[in-house]
Amino acid sequence: MNTFITLFAISLNAILAENFILVKFLGICPFMGVSKKTDTAVGMGIAVIFVMALASAATWAVNEFLLVSLGLEYMQTVVFILVIAALVQFVEMFLQKAMPSLYQALGIYLPLITTNCAVLGVALLNVQNSYTFIEAVVYGITGGIGFTLAIVLFSSIRQRLEDCDCPKAFKGFPLALIAAGLLALSFMGFSGFRVF
Amino acid sequence: MNFRKQLKAGLLTNNPVLSQLLGMCSTMAITTTLFNGIGMGLSVTIILICSNVVISLLRKVIPDKIRIAAYIVIIAGFVTMVDLLLKAYVPALSDSLGVFIPLIVVNCIILGRAEAFASKNGVLASAVDGLTQGIGYTAALVVMCIIREFLGSGTFGKGVFGADGIRILPAQYPALMLILPVGGFLTLGCLIALTQWINKKLAEREAKKEAAR
Numbered sequence: 001m002n003t004f005i006t007l008f009a010i011s012l013n014a015i016l017a018e019n020f021i022l023v024k025f026l027g028i029c030p031f032m033g034v035s036k037k038t039d040t041a042v043g044m045g046i047a048v049i050f051v052m053a054l055a056s057a058a059t060w061a062v063n064e065f066l067l068v069s070l071g072l073e074y075m076q077t078v079v080f081i082l083v084i085a086a087l088v089q090f091v092e093m094f095l096q097k098a099m100p101s102l103y104q105a106l107g108i109y110l111p112l113i114t115t116n117c118a119v120l121g122v123a124l125l126n127v128q129n130s131y132t133f134i135e136a137v138v139y140g141i142t143g144g145i146g147f148t149l150a151i152v153l154f155s156s157i158r159q160r161l162e163d164c165d166c167p168k169a170f171k172g173f174p175l176a177l178i179a180a181g182l183l184a185l186s187f188m189g190f191s192g193f194r195v196f
Numbered sequence: 197m198n199f200r201k202q203l204k205a206g207l208l209t210n211n212p213v214l215s216q217l218l219g220m221c222s223t224m225a226i227t228t229t230l231f232n233g234i235g236m237g238l239s240v241t242i243i244l245i246c247s248n249v250v251i252s253l254l255r256k257v258i259p260d261k262i263r264i265a266a267y268i269v270i271i272a273g274f275v276t277m278v279d280l281l282l283k284a285y286v287p288a289l290s291d292s293l294g295v296f297i298p299l300i301v302v303n304c305i306i307l308g309r310a311e312a313f314a315s316k317n318g319v320l321a322s323a324v325d326g327l328t329q330g331i332g333y334t335a336a337l338v339v340m341c342i343i344r345e346f347l348g349s350g351t352f353g354k355g356v357f358g359a360d361g362i363r364i365l366p367a368q369y370p371a372l373m374l375i376l377p378v379g380g381f382l383t384l385g386c387l388i389a390l391t392q393w394i395n396k397k398l399a400e401r402e403a404k405k406e407a408a409r
């Protein structure tokens with residue numbers, strides 16, 4: 001029962017109170033880059049959930065069984081980024097063979113995920129918070145869900161920004177950032193929400 | 197190589213944050229005090245120069261197909277060095293930047309410069325490019341920090357001039373919102389708008405000069 005409550009708290013935190021994009025500022029590049037249309041945003045979100053869950057599991061295992069037991073914790077950054085890059089490559093090849101339809105849908109987003117700070121961020125945060133394996137995987141999945149929630153919400157706002165009337169200098173990117181700021185403001189409302 | 201021209205590009209017309217729109221995660225996340233901004237800016241500049249030099253030296257050795265992976269390994273090596281150095285000599289900075297130091301690995305500015313510049317140019321030019329782009333990044337961070345710190349906590353130079361900095365606004369006035377995540381988005385949005393405006397004016401002036409000639 002106790003573990004269940006901990007997992008619930010982690011999920012709630014990762015999705016709302018400490019949303020990866022809007023509160024922790026991880027993964028802003030894809031958030032800005034692929035949020036012009038809602039369907040591409042959904043595709044990117046699903047790809048991120050998938051990779052974040054796998055990356056949490058893989059980096060947790062590598063850290064626990066390889067780095068900690070050999071006393072090489074200082075190599076974390078290098079090893080994690082390599083694991084993530086290899087993982088993304090592997091997922092890409094696997095999907096291409098096994099699930100061509102999903103591969104078609106995710107397509108170009110997969111390689112981009114290697115340099116998504118949310119993925120490396122979740123690996124590092126798992127270590128920092130000294131999560132167990134289950135907690136790490138749940139954190140990865142729900143962090144990805146939080147990412148998807150933010151990017152899908154934002155893409156629907158952004159479609160309306162396209163035709164609004166604003167000062168010329170603000171057109172395009174700056175206006176999108178300001179809109180994201182307002183979205184972040186609304187997510188701040190969740191920050192009081194702690195189960196612990 | 198025209199150093200002044202490159203410096204101007206790094207600071208304004210081709211600023212990594214404000215014009216190329218790269219590396220925004222760290223820009224918004226850590227710019228709450230001047231201390232953080234300068235520390236992060238210097239770390240990134242050092243890593244950028246080192247990785248640019250090494251990648252430029254190895255540009256003929258690295259096979260084209262695995263170049264991105266090779267670049268990431270080189271960058272991650274330098275990031276680890278800086279991370280360890282900061283932990284040893286400037287623990288306060290290491291604590292306040294936290295996870296954003298290791299995350300320099302995936303900062304698009306560094307990989308972007310490696311791919312766009314260092315892999316095509318000589319060692320000296322790449323080092324200069326790293327320096328000017330790094331200065332541009334640091335300048336953008338410092339401006340963000342000064343604005344956010346002034347409006348958000350009413351001080352200047354927290355951590356640089358004593359632990360609490362120089363108080364400018366009385367403690368009850370500042371809008372706390374500006375040092376929260378929201379402030380990052382709003383400040384960066386306004387700064388990018390300003391840069392776009394300045395760049396447009398500059399381009400117009402150039403065009404006029406051309407026409408008069």
